[in-house]
Amino acid sequence: MYDVIVVGARCAGSPTAMLLARRGHRVLVLDRATFPSDTVSTHYIHQNGLARLRDWGLLDELRATDATPIRVAHFAYRDIAMSGFAEPVDGIDTTYAPRRAVLDEILVNAARRAGAEVVEGFGVSDLVFSEGRVVGVRGHEPGGLAREFRAAIVIGADGCRSVVAKATEAQAYKVVPATGVNYYAYHSGLDWALEHRVGFNGIWCGGWPTNHGLTVLAVICPKARFKEFRRDVPGNFQATFDEVHPELGAQLREQGEREGDFVAMPHADNYYRHPWGPGWALVGDAGYHKDPYPGFGITDAFMHGEILAERLHQALSGERSMDSALAEYHKLRDETSVRNYEFTTKLSAFGELSPRLNAVFGAIQRSPEWTTKLFGLFAGGVEHHEIFSREAMERLYDDTGVPAADRVYA
Ligand SMILES: Cc1cc2nc3c(=O)[nH]c(=O)nc-3n(C[C@H](O)[C@H](O)[C@H](O)COP(=O)(O)OP(=O)(O)OC[C@H]3O[C@@H](n4cnc5c(N)ncnc54)[C@H](O)[C@@H]3O)c2cc1C
Incomplete structure (x- = not known):
């Protein structure tokens, strides 16, 4: 009997497992893949994602690989173009786009070092239910042997086609079809x-x-x-x-x-899925997916894995009820991601910009300072209101000399 079973061992699963194992919980991680291995991804990580790796003691391991540091960005949307880079976010002034075979191996090894048991090549086929609760998983070992494992909670970190989301009938919301x-x-x-x-x-x-x-x-x-x-x-x-x-x-x-x-x-559709229920939770793409155009997937998986692991630790150590811990995870996941989600789903259609975005981006491109700020928004160091509140837009238009007739606020 484990405290936690995590299905999926990449950017959402391994950090969640690692953080829980570091807190002394008995964690089993199952993945049908073996590591090191690539998966479909262009693997750019923003500064706030790298800050998580730094806090977990893993950034130096990534830097010690031959991943090339990135310090300049060129961004264009139709006739709008800007170049620059974000201010350091939480001390991180460089980004990386490590191959997933490189990154995911660092994450899996870190989960193992923390004490999690990781079984590679194990495909989970279904969940085990008892009296309406998820109490475990069943699947097959690499040799084909059927096995069942039990835990207080099963976490689906198993990507867009999550078996855990399907078996629990996790409801999707805010769905925007992929383009x-x-x-x-x-x-x-x-x-x-x-x-x-x-x-x-x-x-x-x-x-x-x-x-x-x-x-x-x-x-x-x-x-x-x-x-x-x-x-x-x-x-x-x-x-x-x-x-x-x-x-x-x-x-x-x-x-x-x-x-x-x-x-x-x-691309898979953009969606949120209700991320928890009796005996189960979802993290990473299993519970929240958006178009990869701005490259938020890995960074979000890290951040939400950390939020979930902290709340689960509180519940597993008896500090609070599991329901209140998971409800708070749900709230924080959605609150901290929704502005980027709306931004992503708007921009990733690659159509004409809305009049407001067109006016705002058009003004930003005239100013290195505001360009740095926009890149900071992507990097996770600048809040949406610092650019898109009425006052911020007023300042932007003043700074860049936009005539009153061309100023769009809504
Ligand atoms: C084309 C493309 C480009 C992208 N580019 C970027 C980018 O530049 N930057 C960025 O941040 N994000 C990018 N993303 C998104 C990013 O790859 C995902 O958000 C991220 O991989 C999600 O991590 P995860 O751990 O939730 O899921 P995944 O990385 O999908 O890992 C899920 C794991 O679960 C395992 N699994 C699944 N089902 C089972 C099962 N039944 N039993 C056992 N194991 C199972 C899988 O083997 C896999 O190892 C891109 C996505 C795509 C499709």
Whole structure:
């Protein structure tokens, strides 16, 4: 009998397990994958995600890999373009985009070192219920042997297609259908910072350095144009960079060497799922998913894993009831993410900006100071109201000399 079973051992599961094991709880982690292994992701981590790794004592391990530090970002949305970088967030002045085979191995090893039992290659097929409560999981060991494990609580950190969410019929809310299909591939020969650009063609392209001297390049193509795009993926990939930013297109053609195949992934819908019930909880993509365009998935998984682990510790050590602990986790998860969620679902359609966003972004691009602030919003160091409150917008328009007739507030 365990205190906690965590299904899924990547960015949500391993940190949650690690933090609970460090508090002395008996934790079992099950993942059908084996580690180190990659998963579908372009793996950019924002400053506030890296601050979590630092606090957990894992950032130096990541820095000791050959992951390239990132200190400059170029962001464009149609005719709006800006370059700069966020102010340090919680002391973190550099970002990284480590390959998931690198990052997830650090996380799994940290969970093990903390005392969690990690079983790789174990696929969970179902949950065990007793009198309406989840009391365990059943599944299969690598050799095919069926096993059942029991715990006070089962955490689904098992991604978008979560078995735990399905078995508990966790209700989805604020659902916004996905709009894009992601194609990405690793390239050598390029020396790019963070490139993040939406073109007039309604397609996003970007790229940033990762490990092993490689740059991950990606294109997000609207679902409606997916069939046309996939007829000639290498040709359309190159053509997207050429059209959105000819200079990057030329660098890709003349200096870039693709190392490996393209990965294609239709984005899952944007959603929140009710993240808890009797004997179970959800964390990471299993409970909250949004378009990967702004790259919040890993950072959110870290932050929400920490919030959940702290509340579970309080409940497991008898400080409060499990229901009140999980209700607070739910509230904090949603309150701290909803503004980014709305922002993400608006921007990731790659259509014309709303009049307000167009006016605000248009003003921001004229000011290095406000550009730093906007990048700080993505990085997690600036609150939405510091840019989008009426007073902040007034200041922005004053600072950048926007005439009264062009000022949009709502
Ligand atoms: C194309 C693409 C690009 C992205 N780019 C970025 C980016 O640049 N930055 C960023 O922050 N986010 C990015 N994301 C999002 C990010 O990858 C996810 O938000 C993040 O991986 C979520 O972590 P997780 O631990 O919740 O789930 P996952 O990483 O999906 O891990 C779930 C784990 O659960 C295991 N599992 C699932 N079912 C079972 C089962 N039944 N039994 C046992 N184990 C199971 C899986 O094997 C897996 O190891 C991207 C996503 C996509 C699709």
